[in-house]
Structure formats: C-alpha cells, structure tokens
Amino acid sequence: MTETTMATREQLREQRKQKQRQRTLRWFQGLWRSLALMGLAYGAFWVLDRPDWIIKSAAQITIEGNQVLPAERIRPLIPLTYPQPILTLKPQELEQAIEAQGAIAEALVSRRLVPPSLAIQVQERYPVARSQTPISSQGQSPLESGYLDAEGQWFPAAVYEPLSEYQPLPTLEVTGIRELQLPLWPELYQTLGRSPVKILSINWRDSNNLILNTELGSFHLGPDLTQLEAQLAAIAKLQQTLGTTIPAQDIQYIDLQNPDEPIIQSNKPIVPPVPKPETP
Known part of the structure; x- marks a missing residue:
C-alpha cells in the first residue's frame, strides 16, 4: 500500500468524523432552539396570564384631551369586555372602533404595564x-x-x-x-x-x-x-x-x-x- 493511499484513507476518516461532529452540533442546536421556543411560549403564556397585567374594569382607562364630553361619557364608547389581558389588546383596531362610533374624531390608544392601564388621547367631533x-x-x-x-x-x-x-x-x-x-x-x-x-x-x-x-x-x-x-x-x-x-x-x-x-x-x-x- 502506498503512502498516497494511506493518506487518502486518513483524510476520508477525518472527513467522516467532521461530518459526524457537524450533525451532532446541528442536532444540539435544533434541540436548543426547540427548548428556547418552548421557553418563550411558556413565558408568553405566563405573562399573559398574570393577574397584574389585566384590564379588569373601565376604571383602568384614562381619557385625555377631551374638551366637552366627560370621561364617564366617553368610556362607554370603548368596545372592550372585561377582564382583558393588556398585551392582547390591539391599539390600532381599538382606535378604529372608537372613531367609527362618531362622537370621537380621532383616538390614540397607549398601553401601560405599570400600573396596568390604558391611556386614550381623544379629539372630539362636533x-x-x-x-x-x-x-x-x-x-x-x-x-x-x-x-x-x-x-x-x-x-x-x-x-x-x-x-x-x-x-x-x-x-x-x-x-x-x-x-x-x-x-x-x-x-x-x-x-x-x-x-x-x-x-x-x-x-x-x-x-x-x-x-x-x-x-x-x-x-x-x-x-x-x-x-x-x-x-x-x-x-x-x-x-x-x-x-x-x-x-x-x-x-x-x-x-x-x-x-x-x-x-x-x-x-x-x-x-x-x-x-x-x-x-x-
């Protein structure tokens, strides 16, 4: 057997070992990604399910910018059911729903985590x-x-x-x-x-x-x-x-x-x- 043939076999063994190491590494990477995604999903569920981050009543909604209508007359125009996890709220959809009712020309919804509340800046329509x-x-x-x-x-x-x-x-x-x-x-x-x-x-x-x-x-x-x-x-x-x-x-x-x-x-x-x- 020539030295060239022996060198080629050694190279092939080394390439097989390298590929095996790469497959093992990819497997561990996939495992870690799966574990990370599971952790994120669990964390998101934990966050959403926290009682501290839930809108329980209209009293947690602050109305700003109103000139004529009092806040207690504007809150019933907000189409929300309670309790409502604050992170599941979609501000843009809520703004459109408020504006579609007529009395409010423009609404800007902001979520606040501490304390859990909503701030709604409004411009009234006359x-x-x-x-x-x-x-x-x-x-x-x-x-x-x-x-x-x-x-x-x-x-x-x-x-x-x-x-x-x-x-x-x-x-x-x-x-x-x-x-x-x-x-x-x-x-x-x-x-x-x-x-x-x-x-x-x-x-x-x-x-x-x-x-x-x-x-x-x-x-x-x-x-x-x-x-x-x-x-x-x-x-x-x-x-x-x-x-x-x-x-x-x-x-x-x-x-x-x-x-x-x-x-x-x-x-x-x-x-x-x-x-x-x-x-x-």
Whole structure:
C-alpha cells in the first residue's frame, strides 16, 4: 500500500468524523432552539396570564384631551369586555372602533404595564348642521335624521342626541345634500361662517342652485361656488339698504347668481321710493 493511499484513507476518516461532529452540533442546536421556543411560549403564556397585567374594569382607562364630553361619557364608547389581558389588546383596531362610533374624531390608544392601564388621547367631533342622510348617487336611500361635522362626515342623530346635555346641537339645517357634494362641504361651511347675516338653513335639493335662507331673506346663489365670497359681500351691501327700499315681507327671494347685479323677486311690483322734496 502506498503512502498516497494511506493518506487518502486518513483524510476520508477525518472527513467522516467532521461530518459526524457537524450533525451532532446541528442536532444540539435544533434541540436548543426547540427548548428556547418552548421557553418563550411558556413565558408568553405566563405573562399573559398574570393577574397584574389585566384590564379588569373601565376604571383602568384614562381619557385625555377631551374638551366637552366627560370621561364617564366617553368610556362607554370603548368596545372592550372585561377582564382583558393588556398585551392582547390591539391599539390600532381599538382606535378604529372608537372613531367609527362618531362622537370621537380621532383616538390614540397607549398601553401601560405599570400600573396596568390604558391611556386614550381623544379629539372630539362636533356637529355643525342638522341633515338627513346624504343622497346616494345610486338612488334615493331611506332618509334618516343626523348631523354633519365641519369636515363633511355624517352620522345619525342617535350618535349626538344622547350627548346633547354636554354639547349644544346645531340649529343650522342642510337639506338635499348629496354624497358627491360632501367633499365640497368643508370649504363651503368655512366660507359661510363669514356670512354677514345669520344663516338659518341651506337648501341644496337643486344641485344647480344653492339656496341660503337667512334672517334677511332667501338668496339663490346658483351652482358656481367660486363666487361665494362675492355673493356674501353683495348680501352685506343689501343688508344696509334692503329694508328701506322694499319691505322684507314683500320679497320672495333674491337672485345672486351675478353678485354684481342682484335681482329681487317680489310678491308685489317694486315701486322706487319717492324722493322727498327739498325745503327752500
């Protein structure tokens, strides 16, 4: 047997031993991984099952950021059952569930382990106008009374009326608004907030003619909302002169589609006032 053959056999034996050591090492590594996973699973179960880290009642929930609604009126809006392990709570899902109920525009949920509690930062939603269900583009849906907020979100009356003792409900009424018009509402509402006269109701049944019913009378603005600022300025001018030229009860409505040339629709013929004779 040559020295080369003997060397090759020695190398093969060494390679077999090395592979055996690698298999043994991999086996122990797999065993340790399994034991570690079992330990983690047991630890997680132990943590979740600890009575110290459980929300047992709504008293462990702190409400922050509320301006109008007291905490005891906000806690019932939180869809939780008790007891509830704090680590199984999903803050994002809880936030979405709170916001979907309407009275809260935004919620931020934080978990605290010591002491076990929840902190919920809220931003309240304030209704600004009464309105029935916005008309769907698919056709007329059953009408339900509700409220619009300043951002164009609509919620049924059942959301806000139980809370009316804490926040006054608006008297402004909007009729005929469509779902397609809701994105226009925030800017429209903000602009109308600068009206020189009090607006009692907004009639949008005809999408080609926005009608404002005010304490001064009814104004037909037409479909072009880009003229709204100029139309409000025209109302301010009419406010100064209208009562002295035409009695308010004789005015049917005022057409402001062209704010530079208001057209007064009257129940009676308009007679210009007779100028007083000059005294010598």
